[in-house]
Amino acid sequence: MTRILLVEDNEMNRDMLRRRLERIGYEVDEVGDGAEALVRAAAAPALILMDMSLPGMDGWEATRRLKSDPATASIPVIALTAHVMAGDRERAIAVGCDEFETKPVEFARLRAKIDKLLPR
Amino acid sequence: MAVGGVAFSVLGWLVLTGHERSMIEGEYEREAQNVVRLVELEFATVEETVLALTSFFAASKDVSFSEFTKFTDGLTLDEHHDEIRAFYYATCDGDDVVVQYASGADPADSGFVLGKRADFATILEVEDPPSFGALPMDNRSVLVFGAARSTDGDQIGVIAVLVRIPYIVNRAKTRFDANAMAMHLQLLRGKTSLFGEPVSGEPAYEQLLSLGKRTIVVKVAPPDPQYVADRINYYAAWMALCAMLIAMAAAVGYLWTMKNRTARVELLVQERTATIREVTRLQRAILESANYAIIAFDPLGRVLTFNPAAERMLGYKSRDVIGQMSPVDFHDAADLETRAREMDAPAGLEVICRLAGQGDAVGWRYRRADGSTLPVSLSVSALHDEDGEIVGFLAIAHDITTRLHAEAELREAKAQAEGASRTKSQFLANMSHELRTPLTAILGYSEMLMDDAKENGAKGLADDLERIHRAGKHLLRLIDDVLDLSKVEAGRILLHPEQVDVRALIDDVVATVLPLAESRGNVLEVSCTATSLFADPTRLKQVLFNLMANAARFTENGTIEMEARDDGDDVEFRVRDTGIGMSREDLACVFEPFVQADGTSTRRFGGTGLGLAIARQFAERMDGSITVTSEPGAGSDFRMRVPAGRS
Numbered sequence: 001m002t003r004i005l006l007v008e009d010n011e012m013n014r015d016m017l018r019r020r021l022e023r024i025g026y027e028v029d030e031v032g033d034g035a036e037a038l039v040r041a042a043a044a045p046a047l048i049l050m051d052m053s054l055p056g057m058d059g060w061e062a063t064r065r066l067k068s069d070p071a072t073a074s075i076p077v078i079a080l081t082a083h084v085m086a087g088d089r090e091r092a093i094a095v096g097c098d099e100f101e102t103k104p105v106e107f108a109r110l111r112a113k114i115d116k117l118l119p120r
Numbered sequence: 121m122a123v124g125g126v127a128f129s130v131l132g133w134l135v136l137t138g139h140e141r142s143m144i145e146g147e148y149e150r151e152a153q154n155v156v157r158l159v160e161l162e163f164a165t166v167e168e169t170v171l172a173l174t175s176f177f178a179a180s181k182d183v184s185f186s187e188f189t190k191f192t193d194g195l196t197l198d199e200h201h202d203e204i205r206a207f208y209y210a211t212c213d214g215d216d217v218v219v220q221y222a223s224g225a226d227p228a229d230s231g232f233v234l235g236k237r238a239d240f241a242t243i244l245e246v247e248d249p250p251s252f253g254a255l256p257m258d259n260r261s262v263l264v265f266g267a268a269r270s271t272d273g274d275q276i277g278v279i280a281v282l283v284r285i286p287y288i289v290n291r292a293k294t295r296f297d298a299n300a301m302a303m304h305l306q307l308l309r310g311k312t313s314l315f316g317e318p319v320s321g322e323p324a325y326e327q328l329l330s331l332g333k334r335t336i337v338v339k340v341a342p343p344d345p346q347y348v349a350d351r352i353n354y355y356a357a358w359m360a361l362c363a364m365l366i367a368m369a370a371a372v373g374y375l376w377t378m379k380n381r382t383a384r385v386e387l388l389v390q391e392r393t394a395t396i397r398e399v400t401r402l403q404r405a406i407l408e409s410a411n412y413a414i415i416a417f418d419p420l421g422r423v424l425t426f427n428p429a430a431e432r433m434l435g436y437k438s439r440d441v442i443g444q445m446s447p448v449d450f451h452d453a454a455d456l457e458t459r460a461r462e463m464d465a466p467a468g469l470e471v472i473c474r475l476a477g478q479g480d481a482v483g484w485r486y487r488r489a490d491g492s493t494l495p496v497s498l499s500v501s502a503l504h505d506e507d508g509e510i511v512g513f514l515a516i517a518h519d520i521t522t523r524l525h526a527e528a529e530l531r532e533a534k535a536q537a538e539g540a541s542r543t544k545s546q547f548l549a550n551m552s553h554e555l556r557t558p559l560t561a562i563l564g565y566s567e568m569l570m571d572d573a574k575e576n577g578a579k580g581l582a583d584d585l586e587r588i589h590r591a592g593k594h595l596l597r598l599i600d601d602v603l604d605l606s607k608v609e610a611g612r613i614l615l616h617p618e619q620v621d622v623r624a625l626i627d628d629v630v631a632t633v634l635p636l637a638e639s640r641g642n643v644l645e646v647s648c649t650a651t652s653l654f655a656d657p658t659r660l661k662q663v664l665f666n667l668m669a670n671a672a673r674f675t676e677n678g679t680i681e682m683e684a685r686d687d688g689d690d691v692e693f694r695v696r697d698t699g700i701g702m703s704r705e706d707l708a709c710v711f712e713p714f715v716q717a718d719g720t721s722t723r724r725f726g727g728t729g730l731g732l733a734i735a736r737q738f739a740e741r742m743d744g745s746i747t748v749t750s751e752p753g754a755g756s757d758f759r760m761r762v763p764a765g766r767s
Contacts, residue, residue, distance in 0.1 A: 010557055016564040023568075053553070082556040104560035104596060107567060 002118060003027040005045035007037040007062070008080070009054050013103075017049070020107055026114075034062030041072045046118055051103075052081040052092070060095050067096030076117040080105065144351045145324075145343060151296050152303060152325040152340040158292035159307075159338065161391075163331045166283055260285050260314055283331060285314040295387070304341035309334055413486075413496075413517040416503070419510060421446035421469040433496075433519055435489035447472050447515060452485040452493050473513055475500035486517060495520050541609075548606045555599050562592045601730035605713060608737040615656040615741060617765065622650040622684050622691065625657060629664045630682060637672040642697075643679045650684040650691045654765025659738045663746075666731035667695040667758050675699030675755070690744070690761040702750040710748060711736040735760070 004026045008014040011032075018028045029045060031037050034057030041048065048066070052059035059079065066072045078099040079092040092100045099113045210219045216233045261284050285307055293299055306316035314336065323339040330336070407414055413430035417423045423445050426438040434450055448456065448468050460467035463474055475481055475498060485493045496517040503512040566589040573582035607613045626648050637644050664682075671680045678698035685692055702710060713733040739746040744762035 010561070012561040013557065013564065016561055016568065020564065020568055023571075082553045082560070103556055104563045104592075107564070 001025070001027040002046045003029055003043075004114070005037065005040055005043075005048045006030045007032075007034070007048065007054065007059065008051040009033060010051075013051075017105065024111060034058055037062050038065060038072075041066055041075060044072075045075060047114060048075055048077045050077050050079055050097070052079055052088075060091070063092075063097055064095045078110070078113060078117070140352050141348060144348050148301055148303070148343040149325050149340075151298055151301060152305075153327075154296050155289075155292045155298050155303065155305065156325065156327050156329070156338050156340070158295060159288055160327075160329050162288045162292070163283070163329055163336075166331070289315050302344040302347050304344075306339045306341070308337045308339070412519075413515075415447055415450070415515045415517070416512055417447050417515070418512045419473075421448060423447065424512060425514075430517075433488075433494070433517065434486060447513075450486050452487050455485050472500060472515065473502075476502040476513060480518075482520065484517075495524050545606050548603055552599050552603045556596070559592055559596055559599075563589060563596070566592060598730075601734060605730055605734050605737065608734065608741060613659075613741070615659060617654050617656050617742075620653055620655055620657045620660065622652060623648050625661060626664070626682060626684055629661055629668055632665055633668040633672055636669060637675075637680055640672060640675065641677040642672060642675050645679060645681045646683075647681070648684045650686045650764075652764075653691045653762060655742055655762055659742070660762070663735040663738045663760065664693060664695070666735045667693075667760070670731055671695050671697035671699065671756070671758075674701075678755070686764065687761070689764055691764050693760045693762070695758045696755060698755040701752045701754050701756055702748075703752050707748060707750055711746070 002025075004021055006014060006017055006021070006028050008017060008030070009032045014030050014032070018030050021028050029040055029043070031040050032054075034054045037048070037050065038057075050059045050063055052063075054062070059081075063077050063079070066075065066077065073096075076098040077096065078101055079097040080101050080103055081088055081092065082103040089100045098117060101110050101113060210217045212218075215236055217236065218233055289305060289307060293303065293305070298305075304316060304319065306319045307314040319339040319341040321342065324342040325340040327338050328335055329338055407425065407427040410427060410429055413433045414425060414427040415423060415430050416425035422443055423441050424443075426436070426441045428438075430436075430441075431438055436445070446469060451472070456471050457467045459465075459471045463471060465471055465474060478500070480497045480499050482495075482497045484496050484498045486496050487493050497520050499516045501514045501516075502510045503514055505511045566585050570582055570585045570589060573579075573585055604613075626646060630644060630646055634644060668680065668682060675697040676699070680698075681694070681696040683692075683694040683696075685694075711732050713730050736746050739760050739762065742762050744760060746758065746760045748756055748758045750756035
């Protein structure tokens with residue numbers, strides 16, 4: 001089963017997203033901060049959903065490190081951000097994210113983006 | 121011997137009579153020249169007085185009544201200058217220049233319209249005015265008046281000088297021997313005789329004089345033959361007494377004439393000096409009471425004038441400055457160097473001279489005697505002589521410390537306000553983030569449960585979950601709109617203009633709004649003749665969507681029209697509906713945030729109440745405008761104009 005690494009600090013949102021992803025057939029590995037995400041990325045998930053505002057190491061930094069490590073650079077990352085400030089999308093692309101989704105997540109759209117990155 | 125003596129006497133008589141005649145005629149002509157010269161000096165005095173007052177006005181920003189009277193009172197209107205009649209102080213009332221105050225020999229004379237504002241750009245002279253206020257005019261008077269605007273243009277100083285030609289000519293004649301010589305003068309302006317009977321035949325002396333803009337011809341009739349004869353007889357008597365002494369007598373007579381002439385010239389000089397002193401007194405009054413520094417200097421940079429305001433401003437005494445210092449000494453050296461580089465001129469006097477005619481220059485600093493500096497606004501004018509050669513410069517400087525201080529305070533206040541605005545925007549951005557996080561959970565769980573409920577066939581539950589979800593969506597839109605509005609108000613939204621295909625844009629908006637419009641039984645009509653414009657497509661779409669969604673929201677079973685057309689340099693977008701419309705009161709505040717036709721309408725009609733406020737902000741950011749006309753029950757008609765920009 002395809003495994004997605006979900007990085008999200010808000011417990012409720014993490015639970016909700018995990019359950020919805022599982023319903024559509026993914027295995028979900030969930031963590032609450034950036035440092036933990038780097039550790040779990042070593043297990044080579046098929047895709048990472050990365051919240052950008054995280055305690056400790058934030059999503060921006062975690063993504064930058066993932067993308068600069070040859071071992072994890074090829075894993076697609078979808079940035080999740082509640083910021084809708086101009087420039088967030090560009091910033092996400094700049095740190096190496098493959099896609100960008102604003103919160104609250106519109107699930108159908110997120111699913112379409114996942115499908116595009118993970119052709120089955 | 122006797123025969124010889126007689127012959128000598130007769131010969132001597134003939135020779136000397138001829139000699140005397142030419143001598144007498146020469147003397148007559150010189151006297152004529154003196155008289156005419158004196159008349160000319162009188163004219164010059166009038167002109168200088170006029171100029172002094174006008175230049176005072178021209179150099180002042182504004183002139184108060186009291187300043188005006190101080191200057192005019194400085195001029196003595198004594199019996200020697202009874203041709204000067206009045207000084208007028210006039211202000212502009214619309215296009216008219218109205219005399220507010222008059223001082224001078226005549227009774228106060230005010231309230232009459234002097235002329236049109238446009239006529240007073242420079243000194244001017246009215247040709248044969250029928251009357252000038254209460255000044256009596258006759259055909260032996262010439263009215264010279266000078267007028268100048270204050271630099272702010274609202275006050276006009278006028279000096280009117282009624283030159284009574286007979287007064288002047290008679291005074292000049294009395295001063296010399298003209299009357300004893302039975303000298304006859306005629307003064308003409310064109311064909312109008314201003315003085316004297318016509319001169320017949322070739323005049324003994326003729327000269328053109330100018331008064332104001334007029335040319336006046338002075339003709340002096342040839343000497344009266346009787347006078348010449350009397351004079352010759354007078355000399356002849358001497359000759360008869362002692363022919364041998366004739367030469368000596370002639371010499372004595374000549375010397376006597378010379379002495380008289382010297383005395384008369386001295387008198388003339390005295391009078392001229394008095395005149396100059398009088399004009400100087402007026403100029404001194406101007407210099408002394410001005411509250412700005414007036415510094416005149418010659419082309420070599422030697423200071424000629426340093427008024428009391430300059431003393432106060434710079435801390436030097438005029439006696440230490442005049443002839444000793446250069447205007448360069450009053451400038452901040454670094455300033456001069458910077459300006460010199462900008463002007464590509466040698467630092468020093470040249471920089472100051474080049475300011476001539478440039479109007480008020482700000483950003484200059486003067487250096488006081490104590491080394492401290494002060495900011496000034498500096499205006500320099502070149503002084504020309506009669507031939508147009510530059511003979512010096514006049515610098516007028518205002519201390520603008522207070523003004524700069526006020527400007528700095530204003531900037532500070534503005535920076536604070538902008539800082540506060542930035543803080544507010546940041547707060548809103550943060551708040552928006554905080555609000556979105558729990559909303560994510562609300563929307564996500566309700567969506568998930570909705571799916572569950574539908575799968576399990578729990579219809580009632582699904583409907584309730586749908587309500588939760590819809591309320592959550594509404595809250596999300598509100599948060600988005602508030603954030604948008606605050607960002608655009610704070611100027612933090614950058615527009616990304618590009619060439620936009622209007623037709624495609626409209627189709628896009630219509631497709632988005634169609635479900636909402638049709639859900640209320642409305643018909644959409646679209647007309648698009650505009651082709652392209654240069655604007656930010658995202659924001660343009662957002663505004664048009666807001667207008668269309670509004671129309672759909674407030675219209676039921678009606679028609680919504682969307683039109684886009686080129687109109688001059690603009691593209692006009694028009695959204696019309698046949699909905700409930702708005703009252704005059706509602707129209708007044710329709711573009712204000714959170715105001716809808718009535719307080720309950722956000723609940724009845726949906727929307728956030730921010731759409732039009734955002735639409736207007738964006739329209740204005742795009743250098744466009746948005747307007748609306750509406751009547752209750754008759755629908756609304758919104759028009760947005762946006763510059764088509766480069767194509």
